[in-house]
Amino acid sequence: MFEPKIICFFCKWCTYAGADLAGTSRKQYAPNGVVLRVNCSGRIDPQHILWAFREGADGVLIGGCHPGDCHYQDGNYNTMRRVSILKPMLEALGIESERLCLDWISAAEGDKVVRVMNEFVETVRDLGPLDLDLADRLSGAEAPESAEVVGQES
Amino acid sequence: MEHRIGVFVCHCGSNIAGVVDVKRVAKQLADYPGVAYSTDYLYMCSDPGQNMVKDAIKEHNLTGVVVSACSPTLHEATFRRAGAAADLNQYRVEMANIREHCSWVHRGDKEKATEKAIKIIKTMIEKVKQNEALEPISVPMTHRALVVGGGIAGIQAALDIANAGHDVVLVEKTPSVGGHMAQLSETFPTLDCSQCILTPKMVEVSQHPRIKLLTYCEIDDVSGYVGNFKVRIKKKAAYVNRDICNGCGLCVEKCPRTVASEFEEGLATRKAIYTPFAQAVPNKPVLDRDNCIYFESGKCGICQKICPVDAVDYEQTDEFLEEEVGAIVVATGFDLYPIVNIGEYGGGSIEDVVTSLQFERLLSASGPTGGEVRRPSDGEIPKEVVFLTCVGSRDPENHVSYCSKVCCMYLTKHAMLYKHNVHDGQAYVFYMDVRTGGKGYEEFYQRATEEDDVLYVRGKVSKVFEEDGKVMVWGVDTLTGRKVEIAADLVVLGLAMVPNSTAVELSKKLKIQVSEWGFYSEAHPKLRPVESLAPGFYLAGAAQGPKDIPDAVAQASASASKVCALFSEKEYHREPIVAWIDEDECSGCKVCISVCPYDAIEFDSQKGISRIQEAICEGCGACIAACPSATIQQRNLTDSQLYKMVSAALED
Numbered sequence: 001m002f003e004p005k006i007i008c009f010f011c012k013w014c015t016y017a018g019a020d021l022a023g024t025s026r027k028q029y030a031p032n033g034v035v036l037r038v039n040c041s042g043r044i045d046p047q048h049i050l051w052a053f054r055e056g057a058d059g060v061l062i063g064g065c066h067p068g069d070c071h072y073q074d075g076n077y078n079t080m081r082r083v084s085i086l087k088p089m090l091e092a093l094g095i096e097s098e099r100l101c102l103d104w105i106s107a108a109e110g111d112k113v114v115r116v117m118n119e120f121v122e123t124v125r126d127l128g129p130l131d132l133d134l135a136d137r138l139s140g141a142e143a144p145e146s147a148e149v150v151g152q153e154s
Numbered sequence: 155m156e157h158r159i160g161v162f163v164c165h166c167g168s169n170i171a172g173v174v175d176v177k178r179v180a181k182q183l184a185d186y187p188g189v190a191y192s193t194d195y196l197y198m199c200s201d202p203g204q205n206m207v208k209d210a211i212k213e214h215n216l217t218g219v220v221v222s223a224c225s226p227t228l229h230e231a232t233f234r235r236a237g238a239a240a241d242l243n244q245y246r247v248e249m250a251n252i253r254e255h256c257s258w259v260h261r262g263d264k265e266k267a268t269e270k271a272i273k274i275i276k277t278m279i280e281k282v283k284q285n286e287a288l289e290p291i292s293v294p295m296t297h298r299a300l301v302v303g304g305g306i307a308g309i310q311a312a313l314d315i316a317n318a319g320h321d322v323v324l325v326e327k328t329p330s331v332g333g334h335m336a337q338l339s340e341t342f343p344t345l346d347c348s349q350c351i352l353t354p355k356m357v358e359v360s361q362h363p364r365i366k367l368l369t370y371c372e373i374d375d376v377s378g379y380v381g382n383f384k385v386r387i388k389k390k391a392a393y394v395n396r397d398i399c400n401g402c403g404l405c406v407e408k409c410p411r412t413v414a415s416e417f418e419e420g421l422a423t424r425k426a427i428y429t430p431f432a433q434a435v436p437n438k439p440v441l442d443r444d445n446c447i448y449f450e451s452g453k454c455g456i457c458q459k460i461c462p463v464d465a466v467d468y469e470q471t472d473e474f475l476e477e478e479v480g481a482i483v484v485a486t487g488f489d490l491y492p493i494v495n496i497g498e499y500g501g502g503s504i505e506d507v508v509t510s511l512q513f514e515r516l517l518s519a520s521g522p523t524g525g526e527v528r529r530p531s532d533g534e535i536p537k538e539v540v541f542l543t544c545v546g547s548r549d550p551e552n553h554v555s556y557c558s559k560v561c562c563m564y565l566t567k568h569a570m571l572y573k574h575n576v577h578d579g580q581a582y583v584f585y586m587d588v589r590t591g592g593k594g595y596e597e598f599y600q601r602a603t604e605e606d607d608v609l610y611v612r613g614k615v616s617k618v619f620e621e622d623g624k625v626m627v628w629g630v631d632t633l634t635g636r637k638v639e640i641a642a643d644l645v646v647l648g649l650a651m652v653p654n655s656t657a658v659e660l661s662k663k664l665k666i667q668v669s670e671w672g673f674y675s676e677a678h679p680k681l682r683p684v685e686s687l688a689p690g691f692y693l694a695g696a697a698q699g700p701k702d703i704p705d706a707v708a709q710a711s712a713s714a715s716k717v718c719a720l721f722s723e724k725e726y727h728r729e730p731i732v733a734w735i736d737e738d739e740c741s742g743c744k745v746c747i748s749v750c751p752y753d754a755i756e757f758d759s760q761k762g763i764s765r766i767q768e769a770i771c772e773g774c775g776a777c778i779a780a781c782p783s784a785t786i787q788q789r790n791l792t793d794s795q796l797y798k799m800v801s802a803a804l805e806d
Contacts, residue, residue: 017667024254029260035251036803038796044779056804069662070665073665078749
């Protein structure tokens with residue numbers, strides 16, 4: 001069976017702590033994701049996401065605080081806007097936009113970490129391995145160079 | 155720079171080693187580029203474990219350390235101290251979380267868990283390779299605390315901090331301090347009168363030279379960070395100038411409008427202009443605009459006419475005050491689970507089915523019946539009273555899943571006090587378990603059963619309904635297997651404690667975490683029980699979870715001592731994980747300034763560049779992701795580090 005590789009960017013205050021809670025509660029979930037801790041989901045630049053796909057990730061999962069709950073006031077709104085801009089660009093590159101998932105998971109939602117992770121792994125599993133050669137053909141560009149362009153903030 | 159990283163893989167007893175092949179992990183990572191030393195040990199956090207780290211730093215001349223163990227929330231500080239003790243800069247020590255994020259959640263597949271642990275550690279090796287040696291940033295600190303909530307926990311915290319020599323602002327949303335404890339009759343297990351032990355503290359808090367008491371006020375907004383919070387407080391319009399009011403009470407006496415009293419839990423009335431109870435502090439009235447005839451029709455105005463000091467002011471509006479504080483204690487307390495949600499027990503529909511707080515008022519010497527137990531419907535003295543435990547609590551399907559902790563004890567007290575009051579009455583307690591953990595608690599329960607003949611029935615009640623002026627209680631005694639049917643005169647529901655209705659909204663303003671049911675989350679359930687994960691916020695009382703008075707007071711004092719420990723230093727030392735701008739590369743586009751939530755970036759118009767003020771930057775990284783020229787970076791979490799970490803996680 002295809003085992004997708006998932007990169008997870010979790011914010012320190014909510015989702016990372018939620019994943020800690022899942023652990024403390026001994027909830028079990030798919031081992032496909034590796035979590036990188038960032039202070040805020042708003043720290044995530046579209047280039048980080050594109051880099052992950054280039055380096056072999058089949059999916060990227062971003063977890064942040066619920067809207068209104070951001071520890072840094074509104075960093076998660078920045079994330080939301082960046083992700084919604086990036087998704088059509090991923091499609092244009094030939095990367096299914098479902099391979100990028102943004103969800104709000106609070107420090108109290110260990111159950112949600114489990115559900116979101118498992119569902120995302122299954123979604124990506126159904127999509128199959130990311131074929132970046134195809135993406136290159138469709139976009140006519142090298143992934144990292146596209147990253148430079150997409151990474152710019154209007 | 156040549157990297158010489160040390161990797162220390164913790165077994166955590168069998169917590170990690172039972173799932174992850176720690177020997178294999180340590181062996182495999184010994185060959186990873188940049189790793190100079192790799193080992194495993196049973197408990198890395200123990201003294202011998204920490205010494206292993208210290209010794210290895212010296213012996214192998216390590217430039218960085220990755221302790222692969224639990225969540226950084228738990229032991230990052232521990233190992234940073236260990237590193238610093240061996241002269242390795244503390245910011246060159248990182249944790250790889252292979253317990254909460256790996257062994258505990260992937261118990262079914264040891265092979266995959268081991269592979270994942272290796273990947274997690276690799277990401278942290280890549281991170282630490284590029285970590286700079288940093289020093290904490292020292293910033294001035296305001297040695298003044300804010301306490302939110304004027305119940306017993308807030309009062310205790312405020313008094314302890316103030317007695318230690320620091321100024322305190324105590325904010326209470328109702329017109330008086332005292333909280334729910336002021337409503338209680340007598341308190342278990344000693345049966346001290348609640349008022350007798352509480353009211354002196356209420357007075358003390360209002361007269362303390364270091365405490366600024368702000369009642370009928372709410373937190374409107376909080377900004378800043380530990381050591382330097384700015385708090386905007388809404389002083390709600392009381393329509394009484396409480397500074398000049400002398401508390402004579404004439405207005406209250408003459409007010410023609412009566413409404414249900416919140417303090418008496420609806421069992422008695424109050425006036426539209428009122429003090430919540432006779433011992434209120436401050437003992438000065440507020441006017442309830444929603445129920446005032448003057449505000450309804452423009453007529454009446456009696457209170458204004460009669461006030462001898464002209465304190466009644468119908469034109470008063472909400473005011474806003476600004477306070478600067480260095481630490482915040484959150485003690486917002488609890489509410490009872492709404493009785494109307496308990497339809498199966500006649501909650502909200504049968505008059506003689508009352509809440510536990512209503513029963514406290516019926517028992518209280520200052521209550522609506524003067525301390526005689528009389529039922530609400532007809533004022534008769536009830537001869538058969540049924541007390542139900544676990545109403546709403548321990549019921550994950552319908553209500554809340556947790557144990558409210560105090561109900562077993564207060565219902566025992568209720569039954570006992572009822573028997574002291576009505577000698578020929580019979581008290582029944584339906585219970586799931588009787589939980590009497592606490593000093594003198596079990597003995598108290600034994601006294602209720604043996605000396606006061608309170609009858610305990612093990613089983614849940616299925617139905618409560620009215621019949622012929624009685625409240626019928628149907629249940630099962632699960633010890634005998636027999637059906638129990640009691641024609642009661644009064645039923646008391648031991649309702650679950652839930653967080654105060656304002657708690658979740660306040661948590662959003664404070665930016666602190668709440669748990670599943672809305673109680674404030676502590677940084678660690680065992681080792682940091684009175685601190686929030688967000689620095690500078692401390693938790694006290696039932697706002698953090700159901701607890702009784704001794705526990706609430708103990709936690710309040712603990713919070714106060716944490717605040718005092720914070721204030722023991724002149725300056726606050728902040729994490730240096732802040733953003734910085736490469737001045738040579740900055741184009742001065744100011745995008746960063748527009749996204750910074752803290753106004754931490756200033757524009758140098760002479761040089762045409764933006765500059766980050768380290769003392770203000772919180773390290774959220776919003777500016778970094780927004781910078782179009784990748785000129786801003788975060789100390790010890792640069793883009794370069796993130797890229798390397800991503801690559802390491804994906805490497806086969």
